[in-house]
Amino acid sequence: MDVISQLQRQFIDYTSSLYREGYVDDQFSQLQKLQDESNPDFVVEVVSLFFDDCQKLVQNMAQALEQQNVDFRQVDSHVHQLKGSSSSVGASRVKNACIAFRTFCEAQNREGCLRCLQQVNQEYSVLKNKLQQLFRLEQQIIAAGGSIPMVE
Amino acid sequence: MRGGEDKAVNKDGRSKIRALVVDDSMVNRTIHHKLLENLGIENQVVGNGKEAVDAHSSGNYFDLILMDMDMPVMNGIEATRRLRAMGVRSLIAGVTTRSLEQEKQEFMEAGLDDYQEKPLTAAKLVSIIHKINQSSSTPR
Numbered sequence: 001m002d003v004i005s006q007l008q009r010q011f012i013d014y015t016s017s018l019y020r021e022g023y024v025d026d027q028f029s030q031l032q033k034l035q036d037e038s039n040p041d042f043v044v045e046v047v048s049l050f051f052d053d054c055q056k057l058v059q060n061m062a063q064a065l066e067q068q069n070v071d072f073r074q075v076d077s078h079v080h081q082l083k084g085s086s087s088s089v090g091a092s093r094v095k096n097a098c099i100a101f102r103t104f105c106e107a108q109n110r111e112g113c114l115r116c117l118q119q120v121n122q123e124y125s126v127l128k129n130k131l132q133q134l135f136r137l138e139q140q141i142i143a144a145g146g147s148i149p150m151v152e
Numbered sequence: 153m154r155g156g157e158d159k160a161v162n163k164d165g166r167s168k169i170r171a172l173v174v175d176d177s178m179v180n181r182t183i184h185h186k187l188l189e190n191l192g193i194e195n196q197v198v199g200n201g202k203e204a205v206d207a208h209s210s211g212n213y214f215d216l217i218l219m220d221m222d223m224p225v226m227n228g229i230e231a232t233r234r235l236r237a238m239g240v241r242s243l244i245a246g247v248t249t250r251s252l253e254q255e256k257q258e259f260m261e262a263g264l265d266d267y268q269e270k271p272l273t274a275a276k277l278v279s280i281i282h283k284i285n286q287s288s289s290t291p292r
Contacts, residue, residue, distance in 0.1 A: 022169055026274075027271045030274070031183065034190060034192075039186065042186060046179060046182050049178050049179045050179050053178070080175075080222065083249060084177055084222075084249045084270060085177050085179040087249060087271050088177070088180050088183055088270060089183075090271075116167065139218065
């Protein structure tokens, strides 16, 4: 198997595993379908925006939870925002972590919220690494002169 | 000065659909902007309800407004009410992650023509756009 085919095979397998393991859902493939020659870095751009969002919102949540009198509505509002953007990019595990987080906000359970915050933080870190790996594979394929295969 | 009711037209007189994306999330603004662009729809993006209202100054008109619900400064419900009160008759589609019937109802009652749950996809957008074409015989 030549280098390009090997890389393409790796790419397909890796992408499939991301879907299978629930890291991303169909919305992520919607994003990939939006990418074209006029905007070849669309997915990378949107994903970067998303991770910037994650970082900022996680910081805000942490700060809000550190307060003497926690404003759970404020925490919930940050979680709601993160849930929205994770859902838009297809970051399935991050989204699910946010859903669980909101129930603890509603219950005004600080310990529960802190645990969820840790979970959200972890999920977004893992996803960030996974997607960076995926983008690296893409770059390798292109550098070798090949094209990125569509994974249905 | 041209009246505010005139739609943007191409040189051959055919109308081009113009849209306004209203969402406080940059991730969503970027995605919705691209979704619309790929469908050949010229569009502007703003970050909250007040900016949406301001975008209508000087007789500016949009065929379609994609309105998020939760936004700072002015939320989607308030912005929709304001725009309707101003006489804006564009197709306003609420786009939100809220799923409770009561919340949807309140948003619809503010003056929406359609409601879609996020995340937006090309298919959902197409179904919204069909509604514009259906009502295009109504003089604006």
